[in-house]
Amino acid sequence: MPAVAERLRNALLDIDYTSTGIRDRLGSTAARALARDELVPALRATGGEEPLGLLLRLWWLGESVPAGPLRTALPLDELTDAGLIRPDSSGDTIRATLQLIPWDTTDGRPAFVVADHSARPGQAPPGPDHVVRAGAASASLRDLLVPGPVDRALDLGTGCGVQALHLAERAGQVCATDVNKRALRLAEWTFALSGVDRAHTRAGSLYEPVAAEQFDLIAANPPFVITPERAHYSYRESDLPGDEVCAQIVRSAPAHLTDGGWCQLLANWLHVDGEDWRDRVGDWVSGTACSGWVVQRDVQDPAEYVELWLRDSCEVGTPEYTRRYDAWLDYFERRGVKGIGYGWISLRKDSAADATVRIEELRHDVEQPVGHYLPDVVDGAMTAHRLTDAALLSAHVALAPGVVEERVGVPGAADPEQILLRQRGGLRRAAQVGTVEAALAGVCDGTMPVGPLLDAIAELTGQEASALRESTPETLRGLITEGFFRVAR
Numbered sequence: 001m002p003a004v005a006e007r008l009r010n011a012l013l014d015i016d017y018t019s020t021g022i023r024d025r026l027g028s029t030a031a032r033a034l035a036r037d038e039l040v041p042a043l044r045a046t047g048g049e050e051p052l053g054l055l056l057r058l059w060w061l062g063e064s065v066p067a068g069p070l071r072t073a074l075p076l077d078e079l080t081d082a083g084l085i086r087p088d089s090s091g092d093t094i095r096a097t098l099q100l101i102p103w104d105t106t107d108g109r110p111a112f113v114v115a116d117h118s119a120r121p122g123q124a125p126p127g128p129d130h131v132v133r134a135g136a137a138s139a140s141l142r143d144l145l146v147p148g149p150v151d152r153a154l155d156l157g158t159g160c161g162v163q164a165l166h167l168a169e170r171a172g173q174v175c176a177t178d179v180n181k182r183a184l185r186l187a188e189w190t191f192a193l194s195g196v197d198r199a200h201t202r203a204g205s206l207y208e209p210v211a212a213e214q215f216d217l218i219a220a221n222p223p224f225v226i227t228p229e230r231a232h233y234s235y236r237e238s239d240l241p242g243d244e245v246c247a248q249i250v251r252s253a254p255a256h257l258t259d260g261g262w263c264q265l266l267a268n269w270l271h272v273d274g275e276d277w278r279d280r281v282g283d284w285v286s287g288t289a290c291s292g293w294v295v296q297r298d299v300q301d302p303a304e305y306v307e308l309w310l311r312d313s314c315e316v317g318t319p320e321y322t323r324r325y326d327a328w329l330d331y332f333e334r335r336g337v338k339g340i341g342y343g344w345i346s347l348r349k350d351s352a353a354d355a356t357v358r359i360e361e362l363r364h365d366v367e368q369p370v371g372h373y374l375p376d377v378v379d380g381a382m383t384a385h386r387l388t389d390a391a392l393l394s395a396h397v398a399l400a401p402g403v404v405e406e407r408v409g410v411p412g413a414a415d416p417e418q419i420l421l422r423q424r425g426g427l428r429r430a431a432q433v434g435t436v437e438a439a440l441a442g443v444c445d446g447t448m449p450v451g452p453l454l455d456a457i458a459e460l461t462g463q464e465a466s467a468l469r470e471s472t473p474e475t476l477r478g479l480i481t482e483g484f485f486r487v488a489r
Contacts, residue, residue, distance in 0.1 A: 004078040005192035009112070011074050012102075012193075015051045017059070018110055019102045025052050034060070037118065058085075059100040062117045064093045084189075098186065099133055100193070103162060106142070106369070107169050111194035114186045115160040119314040126313060129182045132235040134162035137266055141221050142166045143369035144344055146262050150216035154256070155199075156206065156249065156265075159235055161187030163219045164199045171217060174199040177209045180234045205238075206245075207252055214258045220249055220265035225309055226340060228331030233313060242335070243269045243280075250284040250345060257349040263290075264346045271299065271339035278359045285347065285357040291382045292347035293374065296361040302332040305340045344370075348378060356385045358481065367425045376483070377427065383487050384480040389473040393454070396488040397476070398446035402426065403484050405438060421484050429482050435461070436472060437479065446488030450476065 012018075016025075023031040030041035039061050046053035046061075049069040057063040058070075067076060067087060076094065079085045085094045096117075103113045115133035119126045126132075141163060148170025155164040158176035164187065167174045176199055178184050184201040191199045202209035223231070223238045224246050231237035238245040246267040253263035271277045281294050300308065306328040315321050347357065358381040367373075387395065402424040409416035419438045422430045433441070439457045444450070454472055458465040479485050 001082070001188065001192055004075060004082055005189065007075050008079065008084075009110075009193050009195065012055070012100075012112065013110060015055055015073060017052060017055045017102060019104050021052060022056060022060075022102065025056070058094065058096050062096060062099065064088070064095045067092060067094045070094070098189075101133065103134055103165065103194075105165055105169060105194075109169075109195070111165050111196075112190065113160050113162050113165075114189040114193065116186075121314055121316065123314060125315055125318070126233060128231075128233060129180050130233055130235055131160050131180065131183045131186050133160060137221055138162045140344075141219060141264070141266055143371060144264055144266075144346065144374070145170070145219055145369075145371045146217065146264070146346075146374055147371060148217070150261075152213075152215045152258075153217040153219070154210060154215040156218060156220035157222050158187050158201070159183050159221070161190035161199070163221060164191065165194055165196060167217065167219060168196045168198050172198060175210060175213075175215070176201045177204055179203070179205045183235070206248060207256055210256060214256055214261070216258050216261045218253060218256060218261070218263040218265075220263075222246060222249055222265060222267070224266065224268040226268055226270065226305075227309075228328055236309070236312070243267070246345070247284045250347065251288065253347055254288050254290060254349050257290075257347075259349055259351055261349050262346060263349075264344070267343060267345050269341045269343075270335070270337050271341055273336040273338050277341050281345075282357070282359055285345075285359075288347065288357075289349065289351050289353075289355050290347040290357065291350045291352070291355045291378050292345070292357040293378050293381070294343065294345050294357060294359040296341045296343040297363065298342045299339045300342070301339055302329055302337055346374060346378070348375075350382075354386060356382065362427065364428060366427050373426050380483050380486065381481045384477045387473075387477060387480075387487070389470075392473045392476060393451035393469060394449050396446045396448065397440075397444050397450050397480070397485050398488045399441050399444060400483055400486050403441070405441060406430075421479070423483065426483060429484070431479060431482060431484060433475075433479070436463075436468060437475060440472075440476070441484075444485070 026042055026045050030045045033041040046056045051073055054065045054070055058065045086097050087094045098114055099117045100112055100114050103111045105111045113134045115131045145166060150171045153167040153171035153174045155167055155176040158164050158178050161176055164174050164176040176187055181203050187201055222245055223236050225236040226242055227237050231239050249265060269277055269281050306325055310316055404422050406420040406422055407416040408418040419433050420430050421433055436457055444453055454468045455465045458468045
């Protein structure tokens with residue numbers, strides 16, 4: 001593989017089969033449509049025998065293309081022997097057996113991801129060992145990962161290997177595991193074509209292939225789809241019931257993390273009638289001795305959820321569609337499921353008795369990549385959790401960078417109806433505050449403790465200093481947790 005992979009990689013780069021080259025070649029309309037997995041505009045834009053257009057039709061769109069114009073650019077015989085392309089009986093045209101697409105890494109290094117072509121309506125559903133290509137979820141996890149450098153990283157359930165590419169930007173060594181041995185073979189092509197030599201693969205389920213090992217960073221986009229039947233497709237479903245696969249990854253993570261190491265994953269969790277979803281996920285993280293952050297980004301009702309995944313496997317319009325849909329809804333109804341949450345879980349092994357994991361819902365857009373400021377989010381929540389009222393009054397607190405104040409009210413009125421603190425970057429939160437907190441925001445720069453500042457505010461506003469010292473710490477602690485203020489020292 002290494003020799004043919006290097007020749008193919010060089011050919012792709014020579015022809016500019018890269019994200020930038022493809023966007024420039026297609027134009028904005030067709031490029032945006034291709035990003036949505038709509039192929040028709042790209043097919044219209046890539047006629048003729050120009051090399052980049054031929055590669056687009058061959059590797060991305062899955063079309064047959066004439067072999068002649070590509071013979072001098074690609075090692076066609078070697079690619080055929082490697083099983084990456086299939087010539088017709090005459091040898092005049094070729095078709096790719098896999099999808100090979102450029103992928104953007106955070107360090108700008110050219111990378112390529114090898115996977116199966118997406119199943120489409122009217123085609124046969126994907127096979128049980130189907131390897132799904134990198135997509136929106138892959139990009140979401142990429143943007144969630146904390147920056148390195150680290151010594152060792154684990155891509156748990158690597159699939160096509162896309163997260164291992166991003167881990168290789170941070171880690172000296174990357175272990176990529178998967179229960180699907182075919183996925184591991186394609187991941188090895190992904191690594192070779194992307195010039196990544198620090199990633200290696202191991203077969204097995206969850207943590208089994210690394211039973212006695214620890215890592216500084218674990219990333220997982222696991223098969224979290226919640227289904228009533230045994231796994232149809234290994235890329236999205238496990239044989240564990242309900243949301244147990246995510247629960248097991250979380251509960252077992254500390255044993256495989258070095259001190260200070262991170263485990264970060266995408267997850268689904270059930271919303272069960274009579275149960276708060278925060279309690280459900282909170283049970284997964286309790287007792288792990290980890291600090292961290294759980295964020296619910298979306299919730300679907302059972303019917304929406306079933307429709308999404310039946311579309312994913314191209315079962316709409318098939319004879320099995322109604323039976324599968326009905327059985328899935330029966331399963332959710334028996335379990336009292338009212339919704340299915342989707343979100344992020346990030347845990348840091350602190351080995352601290354008072355470690356805490358913040359669990360919340362954020363539906364709005366936030367600044368990307370989240371990983372760049374995620375440690376600050378966790379640190380802020382842990383700091384606020386540990387501060388007693390007395391310690392907070394003695395602490396030096398500063399307004400966080402990028403926080404602005406907004407006042408809403410009737411023009412000409414003496415006092416505003418509402419005062420908001422708003423984050424221009426990061427999580428882009430907004431918090432309604434009172435006049436005392438607004439006054440603190442205006443004066444606290446980390447040079448004076450909170451207590452004396454409250455005394456000065458009390459004198460200016462005619463309030464009792466003791467009352468402010470008693471009432472303010474709880475509110476201020478929440479504002480520190482949410483990143484509006486930072487403890488300077």
